[in-house]
Amino acid sequence: MAQDQSANPPAPAPEEPDPRRWKALAVCLVAGFMTLLDVSIVNVALPSIRKGLSTPESDLQWVLSGYALAFGLFLIPAGRLGDARGRRRVFMVGLALFTLASASCGAAQSSMWLVISRLVQGASGGLIAPQISALIQQMFRGRERGKAFGMFGTVVGISTAVGPLLGGLLIQAAGTEEGWRWVFYVNLPLGALCLLLARRLLPDTPDAHPVGLRRLDPLGVVLLGCGVLALLLPFVQSQQWHGNAKYLLLVVAAAVLGVFVWWEARCGAMGAQPVVELSLFKVRSYWLGSSLILLYFAGFTSIFFVTTLYLQNGLHYSALQAGLTITPFAVGSGAAAGLGGRLVDRFGRPLVALGLTMVAIGLAGTAFAVHQVPGQGAGWAMLVPLLFAGLGSGLVIAPNQTLTLSEVPVHRAGSAGGTLQTGQRVGSAIGIAAVGSVFFARVGEDGWSTALDHGLYVSVAFVLGALVLALADVLAGRRDHRRAATRERDAAYTGGATRSP
Secondary structure (H helix, E strand, C coil): CCCHHHHCCCCCCCCCCCHHHHHHHHHHHHHHHHHHHHCCHHHHHHHHHHHHHHHHHHHHHHHHHHHHHHHHHHHHHHHHHHHHHHHHHHHHHHHHHHHHHHHHHHCCHHHHHHHHHHHHHHHHHHHHHHHHHHHHHHCHHHHHHHHHHHHHHHHHHHHHHHHHHHHHHHHHHHHCCCHHHHHHHHHHHHHHHHHHHHHHHCCCCCCCCCHHHHHHHHHHHHHHHHHHHHHHHHHHHHHHHHCCHHHHHHHHHHHHHHHHHHHHHHHHHHCCCCCCCCCHHHHHHHHHHHHHHHHHHHHHHHHHHHHHHHHHHHCCHHHHHHHHHHHHHHCCCCCCCCHHHHHHHCHHHHHHHHHHHHHHHHHHHHHHHHHHHCHHHHHHHHHHEEEEHHHHCCCCHHHHHHHCCCCCCHHHHHHHHHHHHHHHHHHHHHHHHHHHHHHHHHHHHCCCCHHHHHHHHHHHHHHHHHHHHHHHHCCCCCCHHHHHHHHHHHHHHHHHHHHHH
């Protein structure tokens, strides 16, 4: 008698991974490299920009902070838009706009033209960045996901740190008056190539579907943007707005962000789709990792800002010499990032705590070296501590990204990744403003080396704040493990007692 096949239907075959996933990852990483490179590459170009366009100091500040601000404000809505409309589509739109904005930056004939182009460039980068994290979540599983995030962490570390060196090389080759334009033009061939490959290699978003504007929570986007803007303005404009009245904007920021949280909770209760899923912050790994990376980026990216100013203006290094001095950080970060991605599954948050400790020691050592070896030799004295700090940085970014997103559902990956990276950009803007304000206040009083010392001390304070959060998570994890072990032991004892005669 033939068996009834309907009674035992065959198990569904496991989903096969996309055979093009590694090529698609390469496209994502190149695009990510461009957007993150433009955070730091402009640092060494500022003197050249000022000379070429007769740019005032306030506009130079906006060339840096405007990019970070626009980048951060667009990350969360872009992540949500990618989840809803398709990550490949949003990625390609952002990449096309970023390439065009880079061309506009390079062609700028006035400082206002450059600032506006940088704002558009930052917003375009904000469209691209959350799609990368979401696509990694979508394309990879298990250990492959950790490896992919490790590669992404390498790109984050290298692109942010190698920017001054690449900018110095371009300015050295093209000249101090016009070389800054090639800092932006370098994005054009890479952007065009990535755009062609993205259409062929990036996967569609399986659960994407057209949605109306109201379901994208435009009011939430506006509230969040206004709150973050009010938070950052006193720091970004600290050198231009005199007096303490500007800090009243922090009260405004707290109020607006409070309304934002209330509105997002109300959207969730009504069954709508808020721009930020507040339920994500009920997960310890997510809210702690997001807070940690905000503080870390405040200390991490600000060191390039003050160090290049010190080297070029204080020691009269060329742009290339300044970039070469910071290269050991990039080398160390790149070397350790892949290792961090492979070790995160084994060691977890303690690996991040170790990396943060190394960064704090390396930055403190950099300040000490400058104090001990003043003058032209300071650049040589900085090499070893910067290398050590870079090795630590490689153990922070990729492992933290993996741990923070480890419990996030794939269909919320875009929003979660956008929120995480918003913390990075907000941290960068606050860190540059806070460290820069201390740096400039000390330059006039005590000279360039003392100014760098105090700026790096503030950077170390941010890194130590991130370390406190990492240690708190380690201790909480051990407490949870002990409680789970106690419950298992009690359950085993109770079960044994019940079975006893």
